[in-house]
Amino acid sequence: MEKIKIEYKSKKDLIKKRLSEFSDLNEKDYFSEFLFCLLTPQSNAKKCWVAVNDIIKLKKFEENRIKEILRDKTRFHNNKSKYIVNSKETWNKIKNSIKDIKDKKALRNFLADNVKGYGLKEAGHFLRNIGKSENQIAILDRHILRNLKNLGVIEEEEIKNKDHYYEIEKKFLDFSVKIGIPIDELDLLFWSRENGEIFK
DNA sequence: ATACAGAGGTGTTCC
DNA sequence: TGGAACACCTCTGTA
Secondary structure: OHHHHHHHHHHHHHHHHHHHHHHOOOHHHHHHHHHHHHHOOOOOHHHHHHHHHHHOOOOOOOHHHHHHHHHOOOOOHHHHHHHHHHHHHHHHHHHHHHHHOOOHHHHHHHHHHHOOOOOHHHHHHHHHHOOOOOOOOOOOOHHHHHHHHHOOOOOOOOOOOHHHHHHHHHHHHHHHHHHOOOHHHHHHHHHHHHHOOOOO
């Protein structure tokens, strides 16, 4: 635990800078982040971002065209191209929910239930990337779970169901309080550990 | 060269 | 009703 605190100190400024960039994001850019989080499951984040920038240039969100863009950049391009076409249609509803639902966990759960292609993990990822996670949300992917296990915060890396996700989320939140590092910053810290930089 | 694990998971089906 | 099994899919790094 002391080791993490030391590690945190050395990367604190960089992490805070990255988080402030998320918070400073213009609302016009929310949709790009929304698409990005639809693409990242089991895929390379940087290539996903390249794909997003190709997709938002399109005049029309035509499924086959999106498929072509995704084919060599992400896994599951057939499913994801469908999710993206669908998300374009429901974006207004999603945008309103971001404004209207004040409780961040409730908002995260709403997104997971109403966006095809979002589960709890990606819904949280999206909120963090637009600067609205407010240190209340855990983005539980395999890297974070591995880190939590190594730290003894959890026993097993597998998430069984929604309630189990909430349970691990609480343990992660409690840990972040205990160690005195906000959970949004811990997430980026764990990530910088694995790939040496802080992307998104 | 060929093999194989791993990539910021989610949706559907079947019982 | 809930959860286990399976489908989705291709590229990259490492041995």
